[in-house]
Amino acid sequence: MDFKGKVAIVTGGGSGIGRASAEEFARRHAAVAVVDRDREKGETVARDVKAQGGVATFLAADVSNEEEVEQLVARVMAQFGRIDILVSNAGIQRYGTVTTITQEEWDEVMNVNLKAAFLMCKHTIPRMIERGGGSIVMVGSVQSVAAQRNSVQYVVSKHGLLGLTRCIALDYGKQNIRANCVLPGAIDTPMLRRSAGLDPHPERVLEACDRIHIRGKMGRPEEVAHVIAFLASDLASFMTGSAVAVDGGLLVPVGGMAFQESGTGGTKDVP
Numbered sequence: 001m002d003f004k005g006k007v008a009i010v011t012g013g014g015s016g017i018g019r020a021s022a023e024e025f026a027r028r029h030a031a032v033a034v035v036d037r038d039r040e041k042g043e044t045v046a047r048d049v050k051a052q053g054g055v056a057t058f059l060a061a062d063v064s065n066e067e068e069v070e071q072l073v074a075r076v077m078a079q080f081g082r083i084d085i086l087v088s089n090a091g092i093q094r095y096g097t098v099t100t101i102t103q104e105e106w107d108e109v110m111n112v113n114l115k116a117a118f119l120m121c122k123h124t125i126p127r128m129i130e131r132g133g134g135s136i137v138m139v140g141s142v143q144s145v146a147a148q149r150n151s152v153q154y155v156v157s158k159h160g161l162l163g164l165t166r167c168i169a170l171d172y173g174k175q176n177i178r179a180n181c182v183l184p185g186a187i188d189t190p191m192l193r194r195s196a197g198l199d200p201h202p203e204r205v206l207e208a209c210d211r212i213h214i215r216g217k218m219g220r221p222e223e224v225a226h227v228i229a230f231l232a233s234d235l236a237s238f239m240t241g242s243a244v245a246v247d248g249g250l251l252v253p254v255g256g257m258a259f260q261e262s263g264t265g266g267t268k269d270v271p
């Protein structure tokens, strides 16, 4: 897999899965636009990529804000002249049920996890089509196809992201745009550790995050980034509209032996 001559935008590229994806594309010779609202983290990633001999630029933006999305896309075009790959990865995790969260808490998650992906696609797809096509990878979650207690706004936003992926695959397939959605299980990132920190016993949460996967260990950001890079590449030319689990077997139906043997009772309470 080589992305020489290609330009990739990675949203939420300053941390976790986004950071690993930006590094993966750069290692494989793409020019990478690292987009994040956290300036310090995003600048560090771009600087580290450049120190390794890669091509990267950092763009500060809140991707749930259309004006900022328009500006960042214009800046990528001005600097690199094309957009071939979009990894829509920026996301936040919040907790609650329909009766415990406020409208503002609902909107916050929908805006970052779902509206931002719509906005990024809206403004990058025309630029991709100008150059003959492109590939979009959405970072969904196992929560794109399964539910989790006390996480309604997150689960609904991630289900929506899979719907968005499928619509883009259908609406723009003839213009050579492919869109796929990865569904990570629990991945050891700052987000997951922040979530675990909300529990009075974070170590127990982390231990459960390991245990629920067939191999007994949660995923690493690079393990998701490898699949993202594959889906973005021409090797995945016949894949579009797919939901690709990168979950260590977490979505294997609970009746399956793997979960019974692990003794978890089929717990699915993961980020």
Ligand SMILES: NC(=O)c1ccc[n+]([C@@H]2O[C@H](COP(=O)([O-])OP(=O)(O)OC[C@H]3O[C@@H](n4cnc5c(N)ncnc54)[C@H](O)[C@@H]3O)[C@@H](O)[C@H]2O)c1
Residues within 6 Å of the ligand: 011, 012, 013, 014, 015, 016, 017, 018, 035, 036, 037, 038, 041, 061, 062, 063, 064, 089, 090, 091, 092, 093, 112, 116, 139, 140, 141, 142, 183, 184, 185, 186, 187, 188, 189, 190, 191, 192, 271
């Ligand atoms: N870590 C997991 O276990 C896990 C599992 C399934 C899915 N995911 C998904 O993977 C994606 C990345 O998660 P992560 O664990 O790497 O999280 P993370 O918190 O480590 O990184 C997310 C990055 O996104 C940035 N970001 C957040 N909102 C933004 C906005 N509005 N505009 C620009 N940047 C923004 C943050 O500043 C941060 O740098 C998310 O969409 C998350 O829902 C994570």
